[in-house]
Amino acid sequence: MSDHPRLLLVDDDEVFCQVLERALIKRGFEVSVALNLNEGLRLAEKLTPEYAVIDLRIGHDSGLALVKALKALDANTRIVILTGYASIATAVEAIKLGATHYLTKPADADEVVAALHKEDGDPNVAIKERPLSVKRLEWEYLQKVLMEHGGNISAAARALGMHRRTLQRKLDKRPVRE
Amino acid sequence: MSDHPRLLLVDDDEVFCQVLERALIKRGFEVSVALNLNEGLRLAEKLTPEYAVIDLRIGHDSGLALVKALKALDANTRIVILTGYASIATAVEAIKLGATHYLTKPADADEVVAALHKEDGDPNVAIKERPLSVKRLEWEYLQKVLMEHGGNISAAARALGMHRRTLQRKLDKRPVRE
DNA sequence: GCCTCGATGCGACAATTTGTCGCATTCCAA
């Protein structure tokens, strides 16, 4: 056992979990990973983690249920919702249920950690030195959605509400530095 | 003096205020209207309303300041943020500051009243099935970074590697629906 | 094989959006 704070990571994307887990361990957390809701609940009860990073959509379940459960177990748990399917409605409910913050993918480990430590109602604490440029954010997002559509450019463009020609052109370019 | 609950309505759109005021009176509220932040603060202190409906953008000021003030006066005040410039970043802040709910214009009086009476977090809100459009993602990101810089447009533009003029223009526009 | 449908790559041109400058205010802290 260590003095490292316990953190529960729940997300059904295995690859994403592996990457984020590594990054969080490097930042001093003792990380436990669950790939589904039940496993998440089980680990939560067993470990009573001080921190949690939870995907909004875990398979067909909602991560918000887990927020409620974690807060019931320990109201001091600091929870961040991290999702690729963000909406104002779910953000509002997440915060009402006691989540500390709500992040949209793509988000890097530094953002996650910063969000975990964010204080209540405090508009600005740790300002990130270099936020991703808009172009870079867009590039990563395009890649992510494209992948979710099996590389089908037409389908991705439709999902993104963007003209196929435009997506095509954007993909031709290099990702922006930074 | 009646037994009608007192409601403070703060929005810089005069026409909108008139319409909503009438509708709220019809629904049994004793409504006071303020068209700017200072007037809103003054009325808040004078009336200590049980309810408040506040625009996020009041002229050049932020309605979030008023949420904070109202909650400081009386933590039981039920406040709904109503805005045409909705973003996840501001929604998260509003709820953290104690707002009861967060609505996007256009919203009718029934929705507003329902929101005022809304109870705590519901883990069963519907989760979006589609990812955000690129435009919407950008809007959310701009709002987030802007908030991290305390609303300083110049600083946010620098951090984003984007021209101030461009950021200014993007912020003026309404967020894309979805 | 033949046909259809959706995906793709790409040219061309118009419609929009951005990048830049400039300038008048407004704000704020020294």
Place this chain on the structure above:
DNA sequence: TTGGAATGCGACAAATTGTCGCATCGAGGC
């Protein structure tokens, strides 16, 4: 009071996007 920073906004050129069109390609279905 004063200098520096932030802001709002007009104007015009530069760059990006939206649209249309068309030829090609691969997977099914018949």
